[in-house]
Amino acid sequence: MMIYLGKRLGMIAAVLLILMVFLGGLIHLVPGDPVKIIMGPLASDSFAASVRSEMGLDKPIAIQMLDFIFGAVHGDLGKDFVSHRPVTVMIGGVLPHTMILAVTGLGLAILIGLPLGVYSAVHANSAIDKAIASVSITLITLPPYVAGLLLLLTFAVTLAWLPALGAGNFSAPLDYAARLILPSLALALGWIGYLARLTRASMLEILGANYVRTARSFGLSDTRIHYLYALRSAVIPVVAVLGVGLGHLLGGAIFIEVIFGRQGLGTLFYDAIATRNFPVIRGVAVVVATLFVVTNLLADLSYRLLDPRIRVEAKT
Structure with a gap:
């Protein structure tokens, strides 16, 4: 290890x-x-x-x-060309908003995509399975910024159910949560479809394994087999992509934050590009890259917690 x-x-x-x-x-x-x-x-x-x-x-x-x-x-990313403020201070002020957005989007993807994939696998080739497959493929091909614009126009402009712009303040948690719904959902839609398809394929492979057939022959219920044994093994490939998924969500948050006018790394990066503010551009890029590789490392290390039989060292 x-x-x-x-x-x-x-x-x-x-x-x-x-x-x-x-x-x-x-x-x-x-x-x-x-x-x-x-x-x-x-x-x-x-x-x-x-x-x-x-x-x-x-x-x-x-x-x-x-x-x-x-x-x-040494933790010094330079100073802003315009305000002469330390870049680390500027990033530190907006990083929590971006992290909350990305983690919430990933959480929604897991909470929705994983059960959809399990249900599709358990009811393979049924009408509902085919419907979920169609919806999943559509969501996978839908870019986050397009999803953000559609959600913004539908639920904020046309129906006026949710706030349109801004991130709100931590001092008003209910308002902050309301302003988080549409951006996090726009960020999560593509990964909902991806996790649903990945979970379905992994579950079908596990359900055809010998030990699952043996468990059935011993009279174990389908519910116990599906959710206690098969799902535990099927979730390993899902965990494999979660680290990459969080990195992609951090990148997608740049577009989402600009569309919804949220403060975060995205708007900070966008404004820096518009003014050629290179210290801020470099600082944001370093922070995002660091978060990306760290989340990938954590996802790899989590394999051993789920299945000790996986020997990563031997493969690398």
Whole structure:
């Protein structure tokens, strides 16, 4: 276990290092001078040069990359070009909203998609199974931002059942929860369909296994076989994709937060791109990438809790 964990941590460190090297040179890969964009075309060259020196943009590219990597390792992601606020403080202020949105979306996907997949497998080839299959495939092909627009227009604009824009405040939990319903559902719809299909396929494979037939021959009830034995084994492939799913949901949250006007990493990233605010862009990218690889690691480690027979070290 410790050997596998060491290997994975080394891979994570290598991936993040490569990403930070790329992000460190990002400002020189994208056309446009961020200083001129921030200060406007009427700023004098001497004043622009002093601002560029203050931002460290007059240093060689290699030095800028090393400064960024060294700072990121020590928790310093730089300062906002516009407000000069630390990027870590800006991200820390909005990260809880994005995490709540992503985790809620994943929770909805599990609570809805998993039972649908189990029911489809238990009632394979029935009319309901075919209906669930059609709906699942439709949801899988529906992009989150399209789902967000449809939900927004239907339930917030046309029916006026739920708030349209904003995330609300933690001091008003009921209002915050109401504003969370539509964004989290838009984020979860695709994964509801995916988890339903994955759970169905895994359950059908398990239900055809020898030990399931043996359990039936001993007179165990179908309910006990389905939900005590088969589901426990069938859920392992589902857990395998949950870490990846949370990472994808964090990425999809960027579009959802912009559509619903929610504060979070998405709106922070979007505004930073609009103003070429590279420290914020790099900081958000590093945080999202770190969350992605960490959630994948946690999903991999959870295999051993569900089935100790899985020897990941031997496969890697």
